[in-house]
Amino acid sequence: MVQDKEYGFGFIPICGCTCRKLTIKLLWLFFALYLIYQYYAFRFSFGQWDLLLLSGVVAFIIGLYLVAGIPDKIEKALSRLIDRKILIFKNQLTREDFFKQLHKKAEIWARFLGFVACLFMAFAFIISLEESFKWPRVFLGIAETLGAYIGGSYIGQMVCYGLLGGLHVNGSVKINIDPFHLDGVGGLKPLGDYLFHQAMIVAIPAIFLAIWWFLFPFWPRDYHHWGDSYLFLLAGALLIEILSFVIPMLIYHNVMLDQKNKWIKEADAMSNHIRDLQQQLNAEENEEKKKIQLAQIEEMTKRYWAIENLTTWPIDVKTRRKFELNNLLLFIPLVGDLAKNNFNLQHALELIKGLAQ
Numbered sequence: 001m002v003q004d005k006e007y008g009f010g011f012i013p014i015c016g017c018t019c020r021k022l023t024i025k026l027l028w029l030f031f032a033l034y035l036i037y038q039y040y041a042f043r044f045s046f047g048q049w050d051l052l053l054l055s056g057v058v059a060f061i062i063g064l065y066l067v068a069g070i071p072d073k074i075e076k077a078l079s080r081l082i083d084r085k086i087l088i089f090k091n092q093l094t095r096e097d098f099f100k101q102l103h104k105k106a107e108i109w110a111r112f113l114g115f116v117a118c119l120f121m122a123f124a125f126i127i128s129l130e131e132s133f134k135w136p137r138v139f140l141g142i143a144e145t146l147g148a149y150i151g152g153s154y155i156g157q158m159v160c161y162g163l164l165g166g167l168h169v170n171g172s173v174k175i176n177i178d179p180f181h182l183d184g185v186g187g188l189k190p191l192g193d194y195l196f197h198q199a200m201i202v203a204i205p206a207i208f209l210a211i212w213w214f215l216f217p218f219w220p221r222d223y224h225h226w227g228d229s230y231l232f233l234l235a236g237a238l239l240i241e242i243l244s245f246v247i248p249m250l251i252y253h254n255v256m257l258d259q260k261n262k263w264i265k266e267a268d269a270m271s272n273h274i275r276d277l278q279q280q281l282n283a284e285e286n287e288e289k290k291k292i293q294l295a296q297i298e299e300m301t302k303r304y305w306a307i308e309n310l311t312t313w314p315i316d317v318k319t320r321r322k323f324e325l326n327n328l329l330l331f332i333p334l335v336g337d338l339a340k341n342n343f344n345l346q347h348a349l350e351l352i353k354g355l356a357q
Helices: 017-042 051-066 070-083 095-131 135-162 189-215 224-283 287-308 317-330 332-342 345-356
Strands: 087-089 173-175
Touching: 017 051, 017 135, 051 135, 051 189, 070 087, 070 095, 070 135, 070 189, 095 135, 095 224, 135 189, 135 224, 189 224, 224 287
Parallel strands: none
Antiparallel strands: 087 173
C-alpha cells in the first residue's frame, strides 16, 4: 500500500509526505508569529485583526492534514472492490500494474492542477493589487501562489483517483455491479465513501471563500479589494468540486444505470416465473412440493426487489442530497454577483408600477 506517496522532485516538483509535513510546520510557525504581531498592533480590537489571513492559514493546514495518505485510501477502497469482484481487470492487467498506472496518472494530474491553481491565485492577486497596491501584498501573493500549487497538486491527485485515472473508460478495467450485494449500492460503497471523503476535502476552499465573501461588506476591517478576487477563486473551487466529485458520480451513475437496465430484463422474466409458480402453488396438493415452491417464490421475490430497488448511485440518497444542498448554497455568491451586475432594481420597480396602473 502507498503511504502518503513521495513523488520526488522533477522539473515541476509535486508536494509529497516530507513537503506536506514541512509546509504544515512552517504554516503553524507563521500563524503563531502573525498572531503575536496582530496582538501587539491592535491589542483586543479584533475587528482590526487580519482574520482573513489567519483563518485562511488554518483552513489550509486542516486541508493538508486531511489529504494525508490519500493514495493509500484509494488503494484500500479499490482493493475492496477487486476482492468483491466489482472491479474486474481486462487485457491481462494485474492489480500491481493497475495501481502503478493509476498513481502515475495521478502525478500528471497533480502537476497540471497544481499549475492551474497557481495561475488562478496569481490572477486573483493581480485583481486585488489593481484596487489597492501594497508591497507586502506582493510578497504575500508569491507565498500564497506557492501554497496554491501545493494544494492544487493534492486536488489533482484526488480528481484523478475519483475518475480511476480514466482506466475504466479506456477498457483496462470493468465495473461489474452486483444488485444483490449487502451494501445496498451494488458493491460500490467503498468507492462512494472515498469520493464523499475527498469531496469534503475539496469543499474546504469553496466554503472558506463563500463565507468570507458574505462577510466582506459587514466586517470592520476593509476587505473590499478582495471581493472580485474571491468570486474568481470561488468559481475555480466549484469547478474543482465538479471535477473531483460530480463528474465521477455521473460516470458511475451511468455505469450503474446501464447495468441496472440489463438486470431489469432478468427481473421481468423472474416476475413471470413467480406468477407461474404461484398458479402452480394454488393447484398443488402435496405439502412438501408446496414448501419447495414457497421457498422458490420467496427467494426469487427477494432477488426481484433487490434488482428493482437497486440504486444507480455509489452513495446513498441521503448523503447525496446533503452534498447537493450544501454545494448549491456555495453558488449563491456567484448568482448574487451576476444578478447585482445585470439586474436594474429601479427599472424593475418602474415596470411593476406601470403594470399596476
